[in-house]
Amino acid sequence: MKRARVGYGGTIHDAFELADGRLCLSDGRILQESEVLWLPPFEAKTIFALALNYADHAKELAAKSSKETGSFLKAPIAEPIIFLKGENTLLGHRGFTMRPKTAEFMHYECELGVIIGKSGKKISKANALDYVGGYTVVNDYAIRNFLEGYYRPNLRVKSRDTCTPIGPYFVDKEDVHDPMNLNLTTHVNGKLTQEGNTKDMIHDISTLIEYISAIMTLNPGDVIMTGTPKGSVDVFPGDEVICEVEGVGRLINTIVSDWHSDN
Amino acid sequence: MKTVIGVLLNFKDVWDLYESRMHQEPHNHPPRFPVLFIKPCNTWRNPGDPIILPSGVDEIEVGGTLGIVISKTASHIEEANAYAYIKGYLIANDVTIPHESILRPPIKQKCRDSFCPMSAVTLSPDIQGGGVFNIGIFVNDELKLKTSTADLVRSIPKLLADISEYMTLKEDDVVLIGTPDGAPMAKKGDKVTVEIDCLGISLGRLTNFIESEVSN
Numbered sequence: 001m002k003r004a005r006v007g008y009g010g011t012i013h014d015a016f017e018l019a020d021g022r023l024c025l026s027d028g029r030i031l032q033e034s035e036v037l038w039l040p041p042f043e044a045k046t047i048f049a050l051a052l053n054y055a056d057h058a059k060e061l062a063a064k065s066s067k068e069t070g071s072f073l074k075a076p077i078a079e080p081i082i083f084l085k086g087e088n089t090l091l092g093h094r095g096f097t098m099r100p101k102t103a104e105f106m107h108y109e110c111e112l113g114v115i116i117g118k119s120g121k122k123i124s125k126a127n128a129l130d131y132v133g134g135y136t137v138v139n140d141y142a143i144r145n146f147l148e149g150y151y152r153p154n155l156r157v158k159s160r161d162t163c164t165p166i167g168p169y170f171v172d173k174e175d176v177h178d179p180m181n182l183n184l185t186t187h188v189n190g191k192l193t194q195e196g197n198t199k200d201m202i203h204d205i206s207t208l209i210e211y212i213s214a215i216m217t218l219n220p221g222d223v224i225m226t227g228t229p230k231g232s233v234d235v236f237p238g239d240e241v242i243c244e245v246e247g248v249g250r251l252i253n254t255i256v257s258d259w260h261s262d263n
Numbered sequence: 264m265k266t267v268i269g270v271l272l273n274f275k276d277v278w279d280l281y282e283s284r285m286h287q288e289p290h291n292h293p294p295r296f297p298v299l300f301i302k303p304c305n306t307w308r309n310p311g312d313p314i315i316l317p318s319g320v321d322e323i324e325v326g327g328t329l330g331i332v333i334s335k336t337a338s339h340i341e342e343a344n345a346y347a348y349i350k351g352y353l354i355a356n357d358v359t360i361p362h363e364s365i366l367r368p369p370i371k372q373k374c375r376d377s378f379c380p381m382s383a384v385t386l387s388p389d390i391q392g393g394g395v396f397n398i399g400i401f402v403n404d405e406l407k408l409k410t411s412t413a414d415l416v417r418s419i420p421k422l423l424a425d426i427s428e429y430m431t432l433k434e435d436d437v438v439l440i441g442t443p444d445g446a447p448m449a450k451k452g453d454k455v456t457v458e459i460d461c462l463g464i465s466l467g468r469l470t471n472f473i474e475s476e477v478s479n
């Protein structure tokens with residue numbers, strides 16, 4: 001089942017997707033997906049994200065960003081580079097993401113989100129998928145000129161208000177047959193700008209669950225944003241950015257201008 | 264759910280220690296904004312709960328620190344108004360595995376289960392508007408380090424203004440102001456205590472014992 005949390009008629013509802021793409025609220029009302037206000041599809045606990053988990057994206061950044069970085073970006077990626085985000089950064093489907101006035105290069109990152117379904121610690125790779133509750137689509141925006149070389153990627157880049165659209169749905173894991181073979185695409189204003197497949201992750205889902213749970217307990221509601229393939233393009237106010245993961249969802253977002261007058 | 268945010272390099276002595284390295288690769292320049300990390304919910308513990316040493320780790324740093332507890336939604340707040348967004352203060356122990364590199368997020372070093380004991384919140388109108396907080400860190404009842412918020416790189420109001428510029432803080436979110444150089448080390452069996460007072464008002468003591476991981 002594909003489950004959502006939406007606002008409609010003055011209150012918040014649980015809802016699920018019907019076969020024809022329409023939405024059924026828990027009270028039985030049937031609506032078009034464009035009629036509701038979309039919230040993140042579940043209450044996230046700890047939000048993990050991966051830097052440089054697709055080889056082609058790592059190469060692309062190393063090539064593009066000689067001015068901002070050093071040799072560490074070009075080094076082989078021996079172990080996963082994990083960072084955390086605050087809940088403040090999450091945004092529902094069809095939301096608005098702000099491009100700050102001082103942004104020089106702001107790009108989307110289409111990713112498969114893995115939602116943990118039960119608690120576990122020191123989970124073996126062989127059993128890792130038993131701990132998954134479901135999947136979702138994530139757009140892990142980054143503003144590259146806000147990167148600083150301390151605890152990188154820093155929160156000012158990766159935990160900004162509005163900068164992590166997620167959804168539309170929490171898709172039960174039974175409905176995703178092979179999470180390690182899903183096409184990912186991003187379209188900006190209808191044009192295909194990013195294309196990849198989850199099979200090209202450097203560290204696959206099971207490896208990530210084993211790695212993280214060796215460090216700390218994973219809990220239901222935790223989500224692992226598994227990284228993005230190459231195809232990073234600067235986006236500007238007015239752009240419509242659609243991140244899609246095959247069989248999981250199509251996450252629409254619109255870039256808006258900085259609404260603050262003073263920075 | 265609430266978010267617990269920590270700050271790195273916010274004591275002048277720590278800043279000075281790293282200063283020469285800040286101009287070299289991969290840091291390239293001193294940080295222009297607060298360097299933040301998150302203490303996720305698996306790290307939160309109450310006073311008296313054990314702090315668990317992960318297997319293979321013999322010693323941890325006792326990161327006694329002050330937690331600022333937010334009172335209401337704070338976005339783009341001004342430094343001059345920051346105290347209006349503070350509900351109270353708590354004592355925290357930002358337990359950390361010693362590490363040299365500060366290039367990548369400190370997940371292995373700071374996000375282990377039980378690595379963030381926190382006290383109850385002190386709500387006192389006398390210190391709601393701030394003051395100098397004195398922090399004492401004890402190992403087995405022996406005072407090992409004394410420090411105070413007079414030594415911060417960014418003051419409490421400045422931190423809240425800088426963070427809320429891009430992260431909306433909510434009621435009960437916590438900002439840990441940072442830890443000084445020379446955090447005391449502790450090992451299995453040790454009793455670790457953090458004590459904080461401000462303007463003669465005590466926030467109390469936060470005590471926990473260190474245990475080793477039970478293998479399964």
